Amino acid sequence: MSLTNRTKVVSNKRMSFLERLYLPAIFKGMVITMKHVFMKKVTIKYPEKTREFSEIYRGRHVLKRDDEGRERCTACGLCALACPAEAITMVAAERQPGEENLYREEKYAKVYEINMLRCIYCGLCESACPKEAIFLTKNIVDSEYGRAQFIYGKDKLVEPVEKDKRIDVSKRQTPEVLAFKKLPNERHNI
Amino acid sequence: MIVFLIFKTVLIAIILGLSLLIAMYATLVERKFAGFIQDRYGPDRAGIWGILQPVCDGAKLFFKEEYMPNTADKALYILGPSLTMLVALLTSAVIPWGGNIAIGGNNFSLQVASSSIDILYIFAITSMGVYGIMIGGWASNNKFALLGAVRASSQMISYELAMGLSIASVIMMSGTLSLSEIVHQQESMWNIAYQPLAFIIFFTCALAETNRAPFDLPECEGELVGGYHTEYSSMKLGFYLFSEYINMFISSAVISTLFFGGYHMPFINDLGLSQNVVTLLGTAFLFVKIFFFILLFMWVRWTLPRFRYDQLMKLGWTMLLPLALLNLVITGIVMLLV
Numbered sequence: 001m002s003l004t005n006r007t008k009v010v011s012n013k014r015m016s017f018l019e020r021l022y023l024p025a026i027f028k029g030m031v032i033t034m035k036h037v038f039m040k041k042v043t044i045k046y047p048e049k050t051r052e053f054s055e056i057y058r059g060r061h062v063l064k065r066d067d068e069g070r071e072r073c074t075a076c077g078l079c080a081l082a083c084p085a086e087a088i089t090m091v092a093a094e095r096q097p098g099e100e101n102l103y104r105e106e107k108y109a110k111v112y113e114i115n116m117l118r119c120i121y122c123g124l125c126e127s128a129c130p131k132e133a134i135f136l137t138k139n140i141v142d143s144e145y146g147r148a149q150f151i152y153g154k155d156k157l158v159e160p161v162e163k164d165k166r167i168d169v170s171k172r173q174t175p176e177v178l179a180f181k182k183l184p185n186e187r188h189n190i
Numbered sequence: 191m192i193v194f195l196i197f198k199t200v201l202i203a204i205i206l207g208l209s210l211l212i213a214m215y216a217t218l219v220e221r222k223f224a225g226f227i228q229d230r231y232g233p234d235r236a237g238i239w240g241i242l243q244p245v246c247d248g249a250k251l252f253f254k255e256e257y258m259p260n261t262a263d264k265a266l267y268i269l270g271p272s273l274t275m276l277v278a279l280l281t282s283a284v285i286p287w288g289g290n291i292a293i294g295g296n297n298f299s300l301q302v303a304s305s306s307i308d309i310l311y312i313f314a315i316t317s318m319g320v321y322g323i324m325i326g327g328w329a330s331n332n333k334f335a336l337l338g339a340v341r342a343s344s345q346m347i348s349y350e351l352a353m354g355l356s357i358a359s360v361i362m363m364s365g366t367l368s369l370s371e372i373v374h375q376q377e378s379m380w381n382i383a384y385q386p387l388a389f390i391i392f393f394t395c396a397l398a399e400t401n402r403a404p405f406d407l408p409e410c411e412g413e414l415v416g417g418y419h420t421e422y423s424s425m426k427l428g429f430y431l432f433s434e435y436i437n438m439f440i441s442s443a444v445i446s447t448l449f450f451g452g453y454h455m456p457f458i459n460d461l462g463l464s465q466n467v468v469t470l471l472g473t474a475f476l477f478v479k480i481f482f483f484i485l486l487f488m489w490v491r492w493t494l495p496r497f498r499y500d501q502l503m504k505l506g507w508t509m510l511l512p513l514a515l516l517n518l519v520i521t522g523i524v525m526l527l528v
Contacts, residue, residue, distance in 0.1 A: 023390070026494060033493045037226040045231070 055171040058121045058136040061114055062167045063158040066104050071158060072133035073112065074105035082128035087118035105131070112157060116141045116150040126172070127180075135169040197298050205282050205302060212484075213435035214244040220435075220488050227492045251428035259421050263329040270326025271422065271429035277319045278433035281440045284308040286370040288453045288473035291466055300453075300473060301370055308369035309357060312444060313350075316399060319437065320346040323401075323408060326430070327418035338417025341499065342408035345398055348506040349405075353395035355514035356388040359521040360448055373452035380451040387517045389449045391510050393486075396441040398506070401434060403491040407499060442483035443476075450479050 018024060044051050053059075064072050075092035093110035095103045102108075125134050144150055159167045218233065218240060225232025236242035258267060285308075288300035305311065320343050327339025360381055364372045372381075382389050398405040409417040419430045446452060453472035463471070497505065 026490075029493045030489055033227045033489065036229055037223070039229055041226075041231055042229050043231050045234075 053138045055138075057138045058123045060116065060137060060139050060141045060152070061119075061125070061157055062135050062137050062139075062169065063112065063154065064133055064135060064169065065159055065161065065166070068101070068104075069161045070100075070102060070104040071108060072104055072131045073109045074107050074131050074133070075109035075112070076107075076130065078128040078130060079125035079134055082124040083119075084122060084124060085118045085120045087115045087120075088125060089113050109154070112154050114152050114157065116152055117147060132173070135167075135172055137167055137169065139167075193294070193296060194298070197293065198302060201287075201300065202283075202302055205287065206279065209279065209282055209436050209439055212439050212480075213432055214248070216435040216438060216484055217247065217431075218244050219485070220491075223485065223488045224492045227489075248428070251425050254424040254427075256424040256426070257421075259331060261331040262421065263331070266325050266329035267421075268426070270322050270329055271426040271433075272322075273325060274319060274322030274433045275429045275436075277315055277322060278436040278440065280315050281312055281437075282443070284311050284369055285440070285443045285447060286373050286452055287476065289465075289469040291469045299370065300469065304368065304370055307367045309361065309367045309372075309448075313354060313357075316437075317346065317350055319399070319433075322433070323418045323430075326422065327408075330418075330421035332421050334414045334416070335418050335420045338408045338414045338420070341414075342401065342418060345405065345407060345502060345506075348503060349395045349398035349510070352391055352506060352510035352514045353399065355511065355518055356391035356395065357448065359388050359514075359518050360385055362518070362521055362525065369447055369452075373447055373454065376451040377454055380449065380454075382449045385449065385517070385521070387513065389445075391514050391517070392448070393445060394510060396445060397487065397490060398502075400437040400441055400487070402438065402487055404494040404497050405502060406491075406496060407502060438484055438487050439480065442480040442487065445483050446476060446479035452476055 066072050075090050077090060077092075080086075080088040080090060089111070090109045090113070091111040092107055095106050095108055121136065123136050126136055141150070159165070221243070222232035222240070233240040233243040236246050258264070283302045284305065286299070286301040286304070290297045290299055292298075323342040324339045327335040327337075327342070330336070360372070361367060363381070363384060364375050366372060366375075397403075401408050407417075408414075409419070414420070419427055422430060453469075453476040455472050455475040459468070
């Protein structure tokens with residue numbers, strides 16, 4: 001009884017004269033390698049061509065703004081709590097009068113840092129976020145020379161205010177995702 | 191006389207330059223070919239099709255740190271790669287690169303040095319090649335290098351026997367040791383038609399002699415960290431790597447000369463061309479053959495995995511040597527009867 005039908009009985013029988021000559025087998029192998037010479041190459045010539053990413057690829061994070069250009073993050077810390085790699089830290093601050101055009105909620109993240117080397121790109125921060133503020137995007141994290149440069153602050157994470165430079169995350173916000181976020185056991189999202 | 195000397199000097203310069211150039215570009219072809227076999231493209235960034243890649247590699251080797259282990263034997267450490275390179279370049283002297291070329295009423299042979307013992311010379315010189323590896327491996331004072339050197343020497347000794355015996359049957363048939371004479375005799379029919387077994391044995395041994403896979407046990411990056419050249423860096427390492435390619439080029443030339451009619455091109459004499467054109471076409475055709483064999487060397491390398499050491503020895507002593515002897519006996523019997 002086997003789980004798959006791919007079992008092969010290994011035998012240790014003596015090789016025949018033809019097999020001991022090796023030459024037919026070598027010739028067969030050379031035919032195989034020559035076939036590969038004319039096969040389609042799997043290499044993607046990177047700078048000219050980039051690999052096609054999935055629409056919902058989980059790459060570097062973005063901190064979204066709302067329609068009026070205000071930061072959505074309220075520094076609740078749920079993302080940091082959800083993060084299995086403990087890559088997220090933040091310092092919260094109170095919104096001062098006159099800053100209503102900058103921050104949507106009364107409390108905001110003064111410092112928001114993600115260590116891109118610790119991050120495992122699981123997307124739990126995104127599903128934990130009650131304010132639809134953090135999303136993973138199709139962009140990938142750039143290479144850097146030192147570890148310190150991989151700790152991304154708000155300067156790199158928050159998306160630009162200009163409407164045309166906003167980062168589209170609608171693919172990661174499908175109705176199914178939104179419905180999932182409203183499930184009873186995800187209540188903190190409401 | 192002076193014309194003769196000038197001609198020979200120019201010929202030497204051309205052959206030296208050509209063997210270096212071909213060895214240089216063989217590295218690129220090898221990487222490209224390996225890439226294609228493995229469904230990759232190989233280097234293609236330096237220049238179109240990567241044709242500047244060998245230049246970059248060479249420049250890199252030149253500018254690398256020249257490191258010498260402080261426990262190494264200084265003189266021998268330098269002698270090793272120099273000897274390997276020297277020996278690799280020496281062999282090309284006796285190979286007939288073409289027929290006769292007429293310049294101003296004088297007939298010149300496209301062979302740098304024609305003697306009556308060309309093949310003996312080649313054997314004498316190629317067996318010196320192992321000294322470069324042995325000396326280098328020993329002088330490095332490193333156990334991996336020493337192991338590689340020991341492997342190289344025992345491998346060379348066991349394969350040179352079968353190689354010599356396989357050639358002996360060709361020599362018996364042609365009755366001369368002179369390469370130009372052997373080529374001349376192949377005008378109507380190449381030696382491969384009479385000596386296919388000798389060719390297979392010779393080719394296998396040539397793979398072992400040039401330390402190419404599947405017989406690259408002296409290098410063996412998997413278990414010996416590079417083998418005899420573990421401790422070498424910069425251009426000394428470059429010499430070792432480079433001489434492998436030159437050896438490959440020369441071996442291909444010897445194979446084409448001994449078994450595939452050298453510079454003879456089929457049906458060339460029927461075209462009624464002038465002697466110089468025939469000679470040059472013949473030389474071009476010889477290079478086509480050489481390139482084919484270089485490619486065959488690479489093809490074998492990227493197809494077969496490396497032999498285990500005992501398998502290598504077993505193949506050499508219990509398969510190739512008796513086969514070569516058998517071939518010798520058969521050749522003798524056939525010669526006696528025909």
